Amino acid sequence: MGPDPLALPGTLDALDPLADFVHAAAAAAGLDKKAAGRLHLAVDEVATNTVTHAYGERGLTGQLYLSAEIAPDVLRIHLEDTGPAYDPTATPPPADLDKPLEERGVGGLGIFLARRNVDAFLYERRGDRNRVTFVVRRPGRPG
Amino acid sequence: MKTEISRQPTHVLVACEGHIDGKTAPELQATLAPLFGEASAIVLDLSKVDYMSSAGLRVLLLVHRQLVAKKGRTVLVGLSESLTETMRITGFLQFFETQPTLAAVKF
Incomplete structure (x- = not known):
């Protein structure tokens, strides 16, 4: 059994309980510490993006909704928000990853890391919610 | 996260502990900003940082730019496996001097 679904305020204060949620789900699914850390980074990056851009910069308030689904072969974490539709x-991916840092922009790295750190990175618009799903294969289970 | 600043004759050492994420990275940036004017070398001890998101990369980018502009030096100490991976896949790692321990940093 993974952790129960969780609704968090859509602010940066959500990041600590979000970390606890993801690590609890990862432990329940049998992921090792490294895989759990990678998944945490992925969910954190998307949540931070939502809180900062979808809510904060627009003066909107909203929540983050987390749920976990442990299937025989994969763990799925769903992250939902009520911000404007955004996929x-x-x-x-950032086009300037091989450029010297002095010439770099600072945007786009978070989503790049999120995609990179999971086996599947999915989006759907459901009613008034954005729903991002992070899928990670469970160890020892061919998928 | 916690930070501790110690001023050495050759550099400023900033020891960080905890998470560097979207919430704590601005605090770290505020801690570091006043140091750019006084130090030509900044050593960031990250050996007790167990987690860093892209918000931390933004701070490192700022540090790098500031120190490059004044032909100074930035050293990152004690990067964990996960921090190293995050920095490698985003193309950050190659632009920083890294050392496994503080003792390995030579001035």
């Missing part, structure tokens, strides 16, 4: 899976 992070459609965000192109």
Whole structure:
């Protein structure tokens, strides 16, 4: 059994309980510490993006809704928000990753890391919610 | 997260402990900002940082830019496996001097 679904205020204060939630789900699914850390980073990056851009910069308040689904072969974490429709899976990777840091922009790295750190990174618009799903294969279970 | 600043004759050492994420990275940035004017070398001891998101990369980018602009030096000490991985896949790692321990940093 993974952790119960959780609703958190859509602020940066959500990041600590979000970390606890993801680590609890990862432990319940049998992920090792490294895989759990990678998944945590992925969920954190998308949540931070939502809190900062979808809510904060627009003066909107909202919540973050987390749920975990442990299937025989994979763990799925769903992260939902009520911000404007936004599909992070459609965000192109940063084009300047091999440039010197002095010439770099600072945007886009979070979503790049999120995609990189999970086995599948999915998006759907459901009613008034954005729903991002992070899928990670469970160890020892061919998928 | 916690930070502790110690001023050495050759550099400023900033020891960090805890998470560097979207909430704590601005605090770290505020801690570091006044140091750019006084130090030509900043050593960031990250050996007790167990987690860093892209918000931390933004702070490192700022530090790098400030120190490069004044031809100074930035050293990152004690990067964990996960921090190293995050920095490698985003193309950050190659631009920083890294050392496994404080003792390995030579001035």
